[in-house]
Each structure stands twice: as C-alpha cells, then as structure tokens.
Amino acid sequence: MRDFSTDHFQLSLNTATVRKQGDLLAIIEACARHQIPAISPWRDQVATVGLEAAVKAVKTHGLKLSGYCRGGMFPADASKRQEARDDNRRAVDAARAFDAACLVLVVGGLPHYARPGSAVSHDLGAARRQVEDGIGELLEYARGAGMPLAIEPLHPMYAADRACVNTLEQALDICDRLDPARTGALGVAADVYHIWWDPNLYRDIKRAGRERLLAFHVCDWLVPTRDLLNDRGMMGDGVIEISKIRAAVEAEGFAGFSEVEIFSELDWWKRPMDEVLRTCIERHKSVV
C-alpha cells in the first residue's frame, strides 16, 4: 500500500466537490495553487466554460484527469435511444480530448428518470438489460477512441433514479460478458461511498483485479445522512474504513489516483474553495 502521509501526489479532485464555489477554470487554478496534480471534471462544468478552454486550462497547468464524469443514463424508450447513443459518444470524444484515464459511467435507473420524456416503466430487470446493451454498443466506439469505460456501481438507494448497477459483483458480471478477455477497455470505478457496506466487497475487489480497477473514489458516509444525494462526508468524518478499502484495491495492483468526490449541500459546498482543498489534502494524508 502506498504511503500517502507525506505528500498528495496521488490526490485527484473530482470537481463536483467545489462546484458551488467557482467555475471549472477557477477550480483548475485552485488545484494548481494547491499542487493537486489531477482532477475529474463533470460535463456540465466543462460545458459552462467550453470544452476548448477547459482542455487548454488542464494542459497549461499540467493536470491529469483521473476520469471524466460522465457517460451513461442508458435506459430509454425508443424515442430517446438515439439521444442516449449520441450523448454517450460525445462523452467519449470529450474524455479523449482531455486524455482522461477513463470515462465514468453512471448507468441510469428506470428509463423515465434516466432519459426524461421516456415512458414510465418500473421494470428494473428491463432497465438493467438496456444498460448492458448500451454499454456493449458504446464499448465498440470507445475502443476505437482508446478510451476505457469505467462502470460505477452506485449505492442501492439510487437504483430507481440514477443507476441500476448497484454492486461491484453486478458491474463485474457485465464486464465479464462484454469484455471476457479483460483487455482494459472496460472496468469499474470503485467509490467507497457506494460500496463500503457490501458484504462481498473484498471478494469482489479481488475479482476485479488490476485490469478492471480503473478508478478509486473517496469520501465518507455520515451518520446520520440527512439527504440521499448531497450529504456526503469529508474523509474521516464518517464510518467508512477508507484505508482498508484502499489497501485492498492497491493489493490488486491499482496505482491510479485517489479521487475525492464530495457532494455536500449542507457543509462543504458552503465553505471557501481553498479551505475545502486544504482539508481534502490534509485528510488524504491522514485518513485515506
């Protein structure tokens, strides 16, 4: 396991962590100021400043991208399928422009939540089949672009409206069916917030192995959690055994960034950007 205690050369900032404090260009400058070597930006943040300006700022400051957020939202009825396909291909292209380590896939839940305007359906099994079909189709395009796809299993509390892939096991089953040769083109984003509770966690990190572990995200689970979406905790403020999980991931050979991704309406989004980044760095050293 790598020693994080003396520097933060392995820290990446998911830019949603300070999305309320400034635009992407301001966040990139702040990362440079704090010697944070990598980021993972969101498409809406990129759109606000323009892809070209965002790519230029990233390159100017020599930042790497631990991932690009995000493709996915595959379930859709017939009227929205082409939109989903085109949208995902554009995400691959943008990730490529940044030379991102992977495109993170938040796969979507039921079709009327994943692609609003789709007919209402509560058939979770059908949504899951659409997800697998959608990833299979996108994978061909992404291989052509040389952009690895990282399926992010989301916590089961998001199964209906954000992602119906909810465990590492389920994500790895999809990977094994679509990429049996473990080429590195398809894998998982392991976010401790989503997977820490899983009784099969350590078994499935081992099963993923180096080829499938494309990203590692950290934050913490607060007790109580006051909001399903935007009450994630700073590392060390909750109950997740973060360093134990990181040790397991690194035991498989994962050598990428540790990406901090905190959505926090009630706390961190209200603090000054520099304070948030300083705290991320401090906790990265002390508890990640």
Added chain:
Amino acid sequence: MRDFSTDHFQLSLNTATVRKQGDLLAIIEACARHQIPAISPWRDQVATVGLEAAVKAVKTHGLKLSGYCRGGMFPADASKRQEARDDNRRAVDAARAFDAACLVLVVGGLPHYARPGSAVSHDLGAARRQVEDGIGELLEYARGAGMPLAIEPLHPMYAADRACVNTLEQALDICDRLDPARTGALGVAADVYHIWWDPNLYRDIKRAGRERLLAFHVCDWLVPTRDLLNDRGMMGDGVIEISKIRAAVEAEGFAGFSEVEIFSELDWWKRPMDEVLRTCIERHKSVV
C-alpha cells in the same frame, strides 16, 4: 399466487404505520373495525400500554401476529453485551406471550449505534461477526420457547446505524451456518423496501424457500426519497414491483400475511388512522 383483489384476509398491519395517530390499544380497535386480521406491533408501543393489556386486546379481538418487532441490535462492546442478551430474551418471551409467527430481528449496525454507550468502532466485519454470534446464542433460547427468529436484511443505507445484514444472501448465509437443517427456527423477513433493488433478489428468494421465508413486508420506494428513515411510500406510490416480488415469495410456498409497514413522517403519519387503514386495504387489493 393468491388473489388479493376481493378481500383483505391476508393483510397484516405493522403498527408503526399509524404510530403517531394513537396508542396500541387504539390501533388494535381500529384494525378490528376495519376487519384487518393481523398486526405486527413494536415493543415500545407494547411497553406504553403494558404487555398484559396488549396481549389481552389482541386476544379479545381475535387478531393474529404476523411478527413481533423487534429483537436484535447485537453489536455491543463488553459493557453492553449482557444488556443485549437479556433484552433479546425478553423480546422472545413477549413474542411468545402474543403467540407471534416470528420475532423479527433488526440486527444492529456498528456497536455504538446498536447499543449506545459501547465504544466507537468502524469495524463493520467485526460487527457482522457479533451479529452472527448473537443470533446463534439467541437461537438456542428461542428454540426452547418455540419462537422462530426472522432476520430482516435492511437496505444498505442503514448498514452503519441500524443493521449490518443488508442482503438476503447475507441473511441466508447466516441461516445456513446456524440452522443447516432448515428446521424453521431461523429464517428471514423479506421486506420489499429493503430488497427490491437487489440484482440477486429472485435467485435468493428461491434459495430461501418455504422454510426460510417467515415474513413478507410491503410498502413502496418513493422517488425522490426525502428522508432515509421515515419517507416510505404507500404501496403503488413508488417504483417497487411489489406483486412480482410477492409472486416469487408465494411460488416458494409462503402462505403468511402481507404486512404493511410504512414509516412516513411527511405524509401517512399526518393522516387520520381510519384513512390510512382504508388506503392500506385498498392498495392491498389493487397493487400488492
């Protein structure tokens, strides 16, 4: 699959569903008024009116108990272990006094949440081992009392503070280790709210089989869910494929009550008791 459309002879009311509208005696009278044949009361509700009075009211009205809520909260440090043991034995005795179908076990999460006063620990694996040890010990006592124990896997969003058994698979693994002969003394309470998202749901209902399926609970998952604990929906108002899950449970031979359990601070706890019960009956017929 049983036809529920014409009557509600298979409906049980978990009395937490109307806990804000009256005490247990008032709830029992309301159930009698609405020809609801069974209930599942909570210990705090029983304590308020006294065990003897509660048992008497249940018997006077000829109600059955689909379950008794609840035993569990096993993780504890050394200072609280005796308390946990005694508390659980009293729960078995009370369930016996009501002639309940089973004692539902909400197993507890980390020790300082399960048994406040215990030392803080974030070791989820250790908590899970304590749960299994605790159930194993209680099982001997419960066998003696002829009271089946139903492990209720809780949604993963409760892993830290309420139950670190979070999937049917995990509960069934415990059952298989502690009761390999499938004697009926140990099984699961399958609550659609906690398990609907599980990619292995139908596989594990089958695995449970008749001997392990001791209780079946219904409500619905709302989108959005505004509170982790007390924003459950009335059947039909959310996204859960309730009748599909009931069909799977009954295909294994489950012939018990369909127990309505809704915690709803923002909606159903604010409505008159008779309105809530009428709605439960109507939805039991139309969507369960």
